[in-house]
Amino acid sequence: MTEHRHDMTNTHLLVTEFDYVEPESLEAAVALLAERGEEAAVLAGGTYLLIQMKMERAAPRLLINVAHLPELAGVREEAGALHLGALTTIRDLRNAPLVQAHYTALAEACAAFGSTQIQLMGTLGGNLCNGSPASDTVPALLALDARLRLVGSGGRERELSVEEFLLAPGVVALSSGELLAEVHLPRPAPQTGSAFIKISRVAADLAKASAAAVIVREGDRVASCRLAYGSVGPVVARVREAEEALIGRSFSPELALEAGRIASEGITPIDDVRSTAWYRREVVRALTHDALLAAWERAGRADAEGAALPHALPRMRNLRAEGAGMQLDAAELRTVTLTVNGARQVLTVAPNELLINVLRERLQLTGTKYGCGIGECGACTVQLNGQPALACLVLTVAADGGEVVTVEGLQRPDGALHPLQEAFIEKNAFQCGYCTPGMLMMTQGLLAELPQPTEAEIRDYLKGNRCRCTGFASIVRAVHAAVDAGSE
Numbered sequence: 001m002t003e004h005r006h007d008m009t010n011t012h013l014l015v016t017e018f019d020y021v022e023p024e025s026l027e028a029a030v031a032l033l034a035e036r037g038e039e040a041a042v043l044a045g046g047t048y049l050l051i052q053m054k055m056e057r058a059a060p061r062l063l064i065n066v067a068h069l070p071e072l073a074g075v076r077e078e079a080g081a082l083h084l085g086a087l088t089t090i091r092d093l094r095n096a097p098l099v100q101a102h103y104t105a106l107a108e109a110c111a112a113f114g115s116t117q118i119q120l121m122g123t124l125g126g127n128l129c130n131g132s133p134a135s136d137t138v139p140a141l142l143a144l145d146a147r148l149r150l151v152g153s154g155g156r157e158r159e160l161s162v163e164e165f166l167l168a169p170g171v172v173a174l175s176s177g178e179l180l181a182e183v184h185l186p187r188p189a190p191q192t193g194s195a196f197i198k199i200s201r202v203a204a205d206l207a208k209a210s211a212a213a214v215i216v217r218e219g220d221r222v223a224s225c226r227l228a229y230g231s232v233g234p235v236v237a238r239v240r241e242a243e244e245a246l247i248g249r250s251f252s253p254e255l256a257l258e259a260g261r262i263a264s265e266g267i268t269p270i271d272d273v274r275s276t277a278w279y280r281r282e283v284v285r286a287l288t289h290d291a292l293l294a295a296w297e298r299a300g301r302a303d304a305e306g307a308a309l310p311h312a313l314p315r316m317r318n319l320r321a322e323g324a325g326m327q328l329d330a331a332e333l334r335t336v337t338l339t340v341n342g343a344r345q346v347l348t349v350a351p352n353e354l355l356i357n358v359l360r361e362r363l364q365l366t367g368t369k370y371g372c373g374i375g376e377c378g379a380c381t382v383q384l385n386g387q388p389a390l391a392c393l394v395l396t397v398a399a400d401g402g403e404v405v406t407v408e409g410l411q412r413p414d415g416a417l418h419p420l421q422e423a424f425i426e427k428n429a430f431q432c433g434y435c436t437p438g439m440l441m442m443t444q445g446l447l448a449e450l451p452q453p454t455e456a457e458i459r460d461y462l463k464g465n466r467c468r469c470t471g472f473a474s475i476v477r478a479v480h481a482a483v484d485a486g487s488e
């Protein structure tokens, strides 16, 4: 008899069946979590959970979509600390000037995070709650001494440190019926600097190893220091011996090297598909040295004293603006309304129908391509509510009421091609053709966010759209040509 490999299956469909609820409030969400216990799972951006389900590594009987709950969204300041809702997206954090200025390690972790699509869809809460030792925001949050506010049924609340939250690979300290509501970042002390560095196989990949450093300076001495590492042990962890070797001493590159040596002895890496234990130990020396130097230099800048947070807090997007209250059994069909390429579409779908399947198979919009099905290639990128999204990782029920634009929607009503399409043709950027629709949809997102992108920004923004045939040179030329032609 052939053994069924539960970690190898990936079809173009999401075959797992589940009940689906969009609770009306946080209170309702935690009550439902408590009632259904282990068989329920919280859905935020879905960039981790839906892949686990597609690969048959997880099969929750109920998905509780919290993506629209205002209690989990937004950012506020309280008693000088920054309070980030669990739904804050990685992209919003990366782009927030406040985070870049005062919590640089976190901004750098978000910039190094997966692809642009994953940054736009993935949330801070999802990154913490999946419990992965490779989660990029976590070393930064641990080094920055973040606290986590958990909410349970009956209004129960508790606060944990990141260290207390991380129990084992994939296991975090959420009790039954509890979810993560907020991440609190304390006000940085004067003369604080921080940095995060990650090494990965390719740009849009999980870390082989990562390091975050936070230093408080007092003249030429290290007044305090926290060092945290990702992908080099069962959970993201500090190496206190390395921190202690720095505290109270005069800072120098040699001291940073010494701390790196101690850190490489304090971690517990393994060999796996992304790297070897030997390499991880070696690279942690360099990561520690480089992160410490960057953090030290930043702590010495005049504006490192600007610890008081500005009153104008960044506006963070909620993942979904629509109202809630949807409740479906696994076998129940739901009528949803989507505006697709300007036309209203009324569709009857099951909870597990993915947007990519609806677009391609029901609406015959086959320009949206199926590549990997697990968020890695970018071929299925569409615009959802005005920003790029991976259609292979969107439940159609969760997109109800939304606006979708596919590559077919780029064409002008008179049949003329969009200037972006013209530029791709003019510069021979269509290459294999299969990936082009996703690249066009991404380029539209790029120009909306960065109207005059540099080559580095183009390459970074498009890093989640894989090309194995020709490379990105013509694509970069096409984007520049589109900018010159005044494309929007």
Ligand SMILES: Cc1cc2nc3c(=O)[nH]c(=O)nc-3n(C[C@H](O)[C@H](O)[C@H](O)COP(=O)(O)OP(=O)(O)OC[C@H]3O[C@@H](n4cnc5c(N)ncnc54)[C@H](O)[C@@H]3O)c2cc1C
Pocket: 041, 042, 043, 044, 045, 046, 047, 048, 049, 050, 051, 072, 086, 090, 112, 113, 114, 115, 118, 121, 122, 123, 124, 125, 126, 127, 128, 129, 130, 134, 135, 136, 137, 174, 178, 179, 180, 181, 204, 205, 206, 207, 374, 375, 376
């Ligand atoms: C191609 C690709 C590249 C990636 N690259 C990176 C990378 O470079 N770095 C990295 O760190 N990660 C990466 N990831 C992993 C993933 O995108 C991130 O972990 C992301 O932050 C998860 O957020 P989400 O909102 O999508 O989580 P979801 O998939 O919605 O949820 C993840 C888990 O957390 C739980 N959960 C979510 N929110 C809450 C909450 N508020 N309270 C309680 N439980 C909750 C869910 O039940 C689930 O178990 C990548 C994923 C893909 C597909």
Ligand code: FES
Pocket: 369, 370, 371, 372, 373, 374, 375, 376, 377, 378, 379, 380, 381, 390, 391, 392, 393
């Ligand atoms: S098919 Fe969606 S990212 Fe590859």
Ligand code: FES
Pocket: 430, 431, 432, 433, 434, 435, 436, 466, 467, 468, 469, 470, 471
């Ligand atoms: S554009 Fe498709 S593989 Fe290069």
